[in-house]
Amino acid sequence: MESKRRSCVSRCVHSGDTVHASAVVTLMLVVWCAQALEVSVGKVPFVEAMNGSTVLLPCTYSSCIGIKNLNFNWHYNNNGSMMKLCQGVIPTEVSEPRVQVFHERIEFVGSSKNNNISILLFNVTFEDEGEYTCFAKNPKEKDRNHSAIFTLYVVEELKVVDNTVTVIILSVVCGVIGLVIVVMVIKAVVLLFLKKSAEKNAGIRTDSSTATAAPL
Ligand SMILES: *[C@@H]1O[C@H](CO)[C@@H](O)[C@H](O)[C@H]1NC(C)=O
Ligand SMILES: *[C@@H]1O[C@H](CO)[C@@H](O)[C@H](O)[C@H]1NC(C)=O
Numbered sequence: 095m096e097s098k099r100r101s102c103v104s105r106c107v108h109s110g111d112t113v114h115a116s117a118v119v120t121l122m123l124v125v126w127c128a129q130a131l132e133v134s135v136g137k138v139p140f141v142e143a144m145n146g147s148t149v150l151l152p153c154t155y156s157s158c159i160g161i162k163n164l165n166f167n168w169h170y171n172n173n174g175s176m177m178k179l180c181q182g183v184i185p186t187e188v189s190e191p192r193v194q195v196f197h198e199r200i201e202f203v204g205s206s207k208n209n210n211i212s213i214l215l216f217n218v219t220f221e222d223e224g225e226y227t228c229f230a231k232n233p234k235e236k237d238r239n240h241s242a243i244f245t246l247y248v249v250e251e252l253k254v255v256d257n258t259v260t261v262i263i264l265s266v267v268c269g270v271i272g273l274v275i276v277v278m279v280i281k282a283v284v285l286l287f288l289k290k291s292a293e294k295n296a297g298i299r300t301d302s303s304t305a306t307a308a309p310l
């Protein structure tokens with residue numbers, strides 16, 4: 095009798111805990127899944143590349159509710175008009191993307207293994223500079239669009255020269271400022287000395303004048 099009641103109590107408490115725990119888990123999932131699909135181009139959303147080099151335009155996705163027929167594409171913002179560079183579909187989480195590429199110098203290098211939908215741009219030209227947008231859309235969540243922008247800056251080979259010029263300019267400016275400070279300090283010291291010696295001279299003169307005035 096006694097043991098029966100106890101077991102019921104423990105069972106009730108236990109089921110209460112389970113309900114509680116599952117509520118917490120659901121709440122956590124709701125909070126966590128506020129952004130079901132996320133698209134990211136990484137912590138540094140830009141890169142500087144030399145003309146003629148090959149550059150990686152990174153993009154990854156993540157989804158806590160899972161993906162199904164995830165649509166993605168890359169667009170280049172060609173002075174306001176969006177130019178589609180490639181598009182693809184990822185049927186399930188474990189299948190590799192099916193990709194179409196519309197640009198002769200672009201290669202898709204992503205993989206479903208690491209949620210990677212990055213592309214490579216070969217033989218970068220100065221005209222390639224600008225904003226590259228990685229779009230993704232998960233039909234599981236009402237076809238909401240998600241995107242991230244990666245900016246490419248194309249620089250000439252001798253980027254180091256720019257730094258050297260900056261360093262030269264900076265050191266010249268610092269040198270000039272330093273020189274001005276040194277000159278001002280010297281001037282102040284000289285003025286102080288002049289003032290001191292002038293006071294001393296004046297003091298001697300007044301002494302001598304009083305001395306000469308005394309006998310009169
Ligand atoms: C990069 O551009 C500069 C200036 O236009 C040019 O002299 C150089 O050959 C280019 N480098 C490559 C690798 O295309
Ligand atoms: C971009 O578009 C603006 C206005 O449409 C135009 O004035 C400008 O020359 C264009 N720039 C390039 C690089 O095509």
Ligand SMILES: *[C@@H]1O[C@H](CO)[C@@H](O)[C@H](O)[C@H]1NC(C)=O
Nearest residue numbers: 146198199200215216217218
């Ligand atoms: C990049 O340039 C090199 C040398 O100019 C050329 O052999 C290669 O085919 C180019 N690659 C692409 C993808 O255009």
Ligand SMILES: *[C@@H]1O[C@H](CO)[C@@H](O)[C@H](O)[C@H]1NC(C)=O
Nearest residue numbers: 150152154203204208210212
């Ligand atoms: C995506 O894949 C490319 C090519 O394999 C790789 O260079 C890059 O580091 C990957 N990015 C991430 C975030 O895994």
Ligand SMILES: *[C@@H]1O[C@H](CO)[C@@H](O)[C@H](O)[C@H]1NC(C)=O
Nearest residue numbers: 165166167229231238239240
């Ligand atoms: C959402 O994605 C679709 C398909 O890629 C595209 O046609 C549409 O313009 C996008 N909408 C916005 C607001 O970017």
